[in-house]
Amino acid sequence: MKKKKSDPAQDPSQVRAKKHLGQHFLKDENVAKKIADTLSYQGYDKVLEIGPGMGVLTKYLLEKDTEVHVIEIDTESVAYLENNYLHLRGRIHEKDFLKYDLSQVFGDEQYAIIGNFPYNISSQIVFKVLELRDQIPEFSGMFQKEVAKRICEKEGSKTYGILSVLVQAFYEAEYLFTVPPSVFNPPPKVDSGVLKLTRKENYSLPCDEKLFFRIVKMGFNQRRKTLRNSLKNLNLPDNLREDAIFGSRPEQLSFQQFIELTQKIEPYAVSDK
Known part of the structure; x- marks a missing residue:
């Protein structure tokens, strides 16, 4: 007699982790x-x-006093x-x-985001946040450990980069704890790290924000060069480029100094507005 095939909607063993989706299913209940x-569940209810x-x-989110939504691209996981x-119906x-317009779900309400993020899109998730x-x-x-560490890193480090500056301009970033490969199925080849971002009380920048993003990205795209060289395509006047800050490399500047740099450049730069 032919054995009946298990239904992924009922049998968790039939929900396969897909490599192309970067899936590593967390299996440790304590983690x-x-x-x-890690979330405070304060100031929002979704x-x-x-x-x-x-x-x-x-299952642990559903125990909290909050309205839980999940977003999932894997059809087997959705069916399961x-x-x-049933509380998630x-x-x-x-x-x-x-790619999804989340205003269709949340309108203009406040909500927190949490997850065990696929490594292959984790940086893109942060950019969207x-x-x-x-x-x-x-x-x-949860991120790949080195990515989580990089986001929380301070200036002066070799791993300090675009995400570090952009995130820390708007959020307090805290690396919380490291998670070994053994708590996943299948286990990844590297350690994972959990971080938390808490939005700053005053998170609007005192400069042109689009120009700020542009300057940070231009600087780190040629991180071995001084900002005088990496920002030369902005066609800034020579007297401005002689300012001492332009003699620095991008990893030497804190996010506050990148804001100051943007303020110096703003009167001369063509905005992307």
């Missing part, structure tokens, strides 16, 4: 609870989990969640987080 506890998989983290997490969004920063007071989750 999941610890991640759920939380969006990215990439819930089979809901190991989701719909059958096993109507709040499971089978969409690509990077920065775009949505007016609505996201808190963000926490």
Whole structure:
């Protein structure tokens, strides 16, 4: 007699981790609870989990006094969640987080974002959070350890970069704890790290924000050069380029100094507005 094939919607062993989606399913309940506890759940009443998989983290979010939404691109995971997490009915969004207009879900409300993020798109997730920063007071989750460390790094470090500056201009970034490969199925080849971002009380910049982003990216795209050389395409006047700050390399500048640099350049630069 032919054995009946298991249904992924009922059997978790049939929800396969897909390499092309960068999936590594968290299987450690203690780690999941610890991640759920990283948010304060203050100042908002909705939380969006990215990439819930089979809901190991989701179950602990559902214990909190908040309205939980999940966004998942994997159809097998969606089917499993719909059958096993009935409290999520109507709040499971089978969409690509990077492409989906979240105003269709949250309007202009405040909400937090959390998740065990696929390594292959984790930086892109952070860039989108920065775009949505007016609505996201808190963000926490699991990254490849070196990426999480880089986001929280301070100036003067070799790993300090674009994400470090842009994130820290708007959020307080805190590296929380390291997670070994053994808590995942399949285990990744590297350690993971959990970080938390808390939006600053005053997170609007005293400069042209688009120009700020542009200057940070231009500087780090040629990080071995001084800013005098990496920003030469801005066609700034010679007397401005003689300012001492232009003799620095990008990793030497804090986010506050990048703001000061933007303020110096602003009167001379063509805005992207």
